[in-house]
Amino acid sequence: MSEVVRRGAEWTGLPPAVDVADNSAGLSAVDAVIAAGPFRDSWESLAAYQPPRWYLDAKFGVFLHWGVFSVPAFHNEWYSREMYRAGTPEFEHHVATYGPQDEFGYKDFIPSFTMEQFDPDAWAALFRRAGAQFVVPVAEHHDGFAMYETDRSRWKATAMGPRRDVLGDLLDATRRAWLVAGASSHRAEHWFFMNGGSRFDSDVLDPAFVDFYGPAQREETAPNEQFLEDWLLRTVEIVDRYRPQVLWFDWWIEQPAFEPYVRKLAAYYYNRAAQWGREVVINYKWTSFADGSAVYDVERGSIAGIRPQVWQNDTSVSRSSWGWVEGHDYKSVADLVGELVDVVAKNGVLLLNVGPTPEGTIPAAEQELLEGIGAWLSRNGEAIYGTRPWAVAGEGPTAVAVGSFVDHEATAYTSADVRFTSRTDVTGDHVYAIVLRRPADGTARIESFGSGRGLLTRGIRAVSVLGQADAPQWRQDHAALTVELGAAPDGGTLTEVGVVVKVSLDPEATRRRTDVVHG
Structure with a gap:
């Protein structure tokens, strides 16, 4: 760290103060831009x-x-x-x-x-x-x-x-x-x-x-x-x-x-x-x-x-x-x-x-x-990038403080805390479940994706884990979607940060069985 000068600096060579008392020309220029553009200065x-x-x-x-x-x-x-x-x-x-x-x-x-x-x-x-x-x-x-x-x-x-x-x-x-x-x-x-x-x-x-x-x-x-x-x-x-x-x-x-x-x-x-x-x-x-x-x-x-x-x-x-x-x-x-x-x-x-x-x-x-x-x-x-909100923002037991200036303590998320985003691209419609702490047993359980919740209005075409090459084993029943996550990335260095399950939806509404197993 630079040493701070202990005595007051000499300001004898300071340039003269700028005279900003007459603002008429600047204000007129502002008004001209407003008058010429698509927006007026009204709510x-x-x-x-x-x-x-x-x-x-x-x-x-x-x-x-x-x-x-x-x-x-x-x-x-x-x-x-x-x-x-x-x-x-x-x-x-x-x-x-x-x-x-x-x-x-x-x-x-x-x-x-x-x-x-x-x-x-x-x-x-x-x-x-x-x-x-x-x-x-x-x-x-x-x-x-x-x-x-x-x-x-x-x-x-x-x-x-x-x-x-x-x-x-x-x-x-x-x-x-x-x-x-x-x-x-x-x-x-x-x-x-x-x-x-x-x-x-x-x-x-x-x-x-x-x-x-x-x-x-x-x-x-x-x-x-x-x-x-x-x-x-x-x-x-x-x-x-x-x-x-x-x-x-x-x-x-x-x-x-x-x-x-x-x-x-x-x-x-x-x-x-x-x-x-x-x-x-x-x-x-x-x-x-x-x-x-x-x-x-x-x-x-x-x-x-x-x-x-x-x-x-x-x-x-x-x-x-x-x-x-x-x-x-x-x-x-x-x-x-x-x-x-x-x-x-x-x-x-x-x-x-x-x-x-x-x-x-x-x-x-x-x-x-x-x-x-x-x-x-x-x-x-x-x-994250280019996504839009899904039907609900999230699920899980941990309450998030609402309002301003509420980050003075860490939010103690668990593996049951999940946030959702969605996107539509050339391959179809997708919903992402971001599990905020990687489960210790390697199994993610996402209740909002259960067939009985009614939030997924179409059948599941595919399930994947971002950053993981192999398709995971997964099961959807009335209560939840359960996904076997596989090994943690980078030898576990990102374990505490969480994992993302991607659900790709059928192109149109289909009748779903109550219990579906894939592997």
Whole structure:
């Protein structure tokens, strides 16, 4: 880990602040694109949006939380807020480690945020081996440091810290790897994020740095028009400069003051995408978009049953932080595959986060987790990519927590816990039973496929186990379909992750005997 400079950096050579007070020209340009395109900035018009086929088929993307907060690497990625809030562990740690906040503030971590080992093509290759189909880096987090080239701020990675367009370089590498490039914006929360530093003697109060730390207003106050215009035009700049096909927003845009600006942004983005000839996705949380106008996102969570419209779960390989910190509480490969499978069975997409180090590397433990997911998908991806929900999402005794922020503990799946997906291809109709833990006795029992359940409305043409060359022995009776799985793959290294039974259906409804045995 790079040594953090112990004294505040010298900022005497800082370029002058960017004047963003007059936004009239930019706003007029936004209005022109909206007027010329198929979408207007009304919820009625935006309701015509349809999620693209590529996204429905992709199922799995990689999220990246990277930024200046990875330099202190303490507790989590909210260090820039908590270090200015008296009484927090971050506040006490900061004073003890770096000194008072008026002598060493958050800005003083920027020179140590070098990313000198950043290899975007190596990252993209890793994400491809993991089985991801799209990549969504954080363009700007709540701390206000832009990881991209912008004309609206001097506080950006192209001018200080890494001194390169790290977002642009990664998105270029992503496209070279034939993955879809996206971006996320957490700018909205910056309205209040540093406000703790306004309550005591800190560098947040220094007029020389107000364009970085500000607005630093009370979270109880609605953002004013100047901030809302700036939010809109910063986002438009990301859209136009980088052409992301996924645009992800954090929670605070649900504040009522954002509503007309959110509508404008969505109409602008969808119209620009139409000009590019590309299909795009906006991810949103809670109620910040009207239902059907974008793709609903649940943070670190799940939903109950199958949602008719595609949705997304954004979560992380770590339970303790999105960004790089020491001492992560990492999930296991089995945990992550379980999350992926549960989400996909409910008509969802998983966006899985990793947090790079300030030197620009992805931690070894996080690489191993991604490689583990990729190994499972290499064998079983047919049951994930391009699938659609089946009649039911799953079966089994284990209750899955529903809602946001429910991944603080691992879900203890058993061999009786199964999730279902389906597909139709040139060979016919298929249903996949993803058994979330491989049975110790080598026998899978799938109750939803029993002839007495009425869920399989056609006869079974064939049964196979993904990744297994030989056809298994199987038996269907009134209660269940029982399948002899054969040997575990890779000498058993994937035993804890689960196994997939593929059921190919007769081309038309046939009369089935109560008991059928095949071998």
